[in-house]
Amino acid sequence: MYTGIVQGTGIVLDVRSGDGFKSLLVSNLGGLFNDAFVGASVAIDGVCLTVTSVFVNSVTFDVSDKTNLNTSMQYLSIGDEVNIERSHITGSENGGHSLYGHIEGVAEIVELKSRGETVDMILKLPPLAIKYFFSKGFIGMHGASLTVHDVDRQKNHLSVSLIPETIRLTNFRLLRKGSFVNIEVDHATRVMVDAISATLRPLH
Incomplete structure (x- = not known):
């Protein structure tokens, strides 16, 4: 779950097409992914995505064809800037509203x-x-x-x-x-x- 308080942005470094999905490589600007791990949930431009790999200065996410079609993920290209929020930690302050990353x-x-x-x-x-x-x-x-x-x-x-x-x-x-x-x-x-x-x- 998320709070709707964007923590910062990252840059799309690569976009690769797969079979039924595409992969995004996003930069680790500002250290937002310093403690990221495979399987972590992250909101990218509001879309709940799962971390699939972690590198020193970047992380990757897979986007299903359905999610891609129903969101602005379909328009992303290399060099684009995206909003980032890590998932909310239970017990920490929620200064926004409860969001799930399920895009309408x-x-x-x-x-x-x-x-x-x-x-x-x-x-x-x-x-x-x-x-x-x-x-x-x-x-x-x-x-x-x-x-x-x-x-x-x-x-x-x-x-x-x-x-x-x-x-x-x-x-x-x-x-x-x-x-x-x-x-x-x-x-x-x-x-x-x-x-x-x-x-x-x-x-x-």
Whole structure:
């Protein structure tokens, strides 16, 4: 499990295709992988991946074809910067929200606007995902837990803001209009919305 507090970034050093999967080689910038081990779970741009090998200055992850197709992993290439969060340690502080690294899909950035050192962003979500988001709730975006400001269900849009510290620690400074980001739904909200929908459906 993760907290949505991105700890830093790494650089994709290599991408290799396998039979039903591809492998990513990610650099160990900032020492985030100093104690990594084979089998460890790490969120890469919000996607829960398993460490498959560890080197002095890098680690590798395998990405299944299904995960690749449903996330922004499909767009990664050598030289790209990715957000990293190691799995949460039980008993340590959780300064964000509970995330699982189970990606709902990708959202497109349709608007970016600077407001001082803060950046306001509008995302266009997949149509089936918008029902799980509410104002003052949260969204997992590329592994970062962000508060949702406004939700426009007609356009499938929602808005978030990026504070300077979040921009500094993540690859968000590289995002542009038209960029795609991974999104994760709050599990508790999903259960509640689906349960209510299932209960009300027979009444119609």
